[in-house]
Amino acid sequence: MKHLIIGGGAVGLLMAARLSAAGMRTAVATRTVEQATELSDRGIELAASSGEAQAVRYAVEACGVWEAQAPGLGQGADELAVWLTVKQTQLTEELIIRLADIVPAGALLLCMQNGIGHIERLERGLPQLAVIPVITTEGALAGANGTSVMHTGHGQLHMGEARTEWARTRQKILLKCLEKAGIPAFLSKEIEGRIYQKLLINSIINPLTALYGIKNGQLPGDPSRLKLMRGLHDETLHIMSAASIACACGSWQSVLEVCRNTAANESSMLGDIQRGRRTEVEWINGGWVRLAGKHGLEAPLHQAMCSMIRALEE
Incomplete structure (x- = not known):
């Protein structure tokens, strides 16, 4: 399964680094082309807050989300998990329209925003995707350079159960990917x-x-x-x-x-x-x-x- 991370903030970089560290093909779509270029050239530096282990860089594909070409989407929807990690302030109607253009129909869209109201907006704007709310208690702090992130606290990830059988089948594959990456993840009927x-x-x-x-x-x-x-x-x-x-x-x-x-x-x-x-x-x-x-x-x-x-x- 390939992972596309929409957003180059702390949570997005943490997810991308951990998935890449587990050997999974991972792409990051950032707000600016400058950050995407840096990520493509240097990868993501992942450090632990404890300082016990040396920081390690992991390679990722990267592209500006507004660039003409879709950001590294070389596989179909059945092989793609899209992690939407931007903040609510960046979740504009323009971005929703852009997601409709670059994300293939039938893909899982995993939404990690704080607050409420966004899931309904995304379901209305992207009816062709499986929109799934996700809650995480992982802690992360992004570096000022846009290519480094500190893992400040271990937690868990809970996601709502998909409504359709095909999406639930892909969720099971996704859970195995997250287990491989060392990310405790669970389906929740009480999301x-x-x-x-x-x-x-x-x-x-x-x-x-x-x-x-x-x-x-x-x-x-x-x-x-x-x-x-x-x-x-x-x-x-x-x-x-x-x-x-x-x-x-x-x-x-x-x-x-x-x-x-x-x-x-x-x-x-x-x-x-x-x-x-x-x-x-x-x-x-x-x-x-x-x-x-x-x-x-x-x-x-x-x-x-x-x-x-x-x-x-x-």
Whole structure:
């Protein structure tokens, strides 16, 4: 099976490097031709955060996603897994149209975005593909040069079960590929619940670390920050209850556990603010605001997160 990674950020580079390390043909379609050229020439340097092993470079094919030629798609849909790793801010209608042009009908499209709302958009825009939501707890940090990535935390990958028999058959092949690459991956009949559980955690940690300019592990260390965290958590549970979305027991403890386990990490939203980029707040906290509105509720804390993060973006 060949793997096409759409997006040259931390998650995309991590996936590409690990698949290439397992001997699988891997291509990366990047936003810029410059990054694609560097990746083609140099490969991806993969390092572990522990520093126990020396960084290793792995060869990949690469092409700008907007180039005239399709980025290294030399095989049919039955042999192709497409990993969509771009952020929600880059998931434009133009990109969806481009995917329709370059991805053969019947391919698996594995969507790794934070937030909610994108799966429905992709299914509408790409009805010829098997659109599958994916949740990962792997940690990654991209280097400034666009060709290196640090594996900052081992986790698991959960994907929704495909709706058609042909797609489920290809998913089984894909799971074997991921096992070969050392990536713990599982099919999940409860992927929606996992998506909302991750959204709950992200909607607390991401905006608050961005607002305070701190790493994940520092967030619960101050009483005022802890109070805000708890307020966002409880507001979210109220919305989930109104929407009949099941929440895992111990969700508050899960938030604190993630802060501990990723103590040295900077959230993606903090990184976006520091680099002057647009954040995913509209799809993370804004997702809860819209869901609350559908059920006649208000979400003042999530709305405040959206407003304050937007102010920082400006």
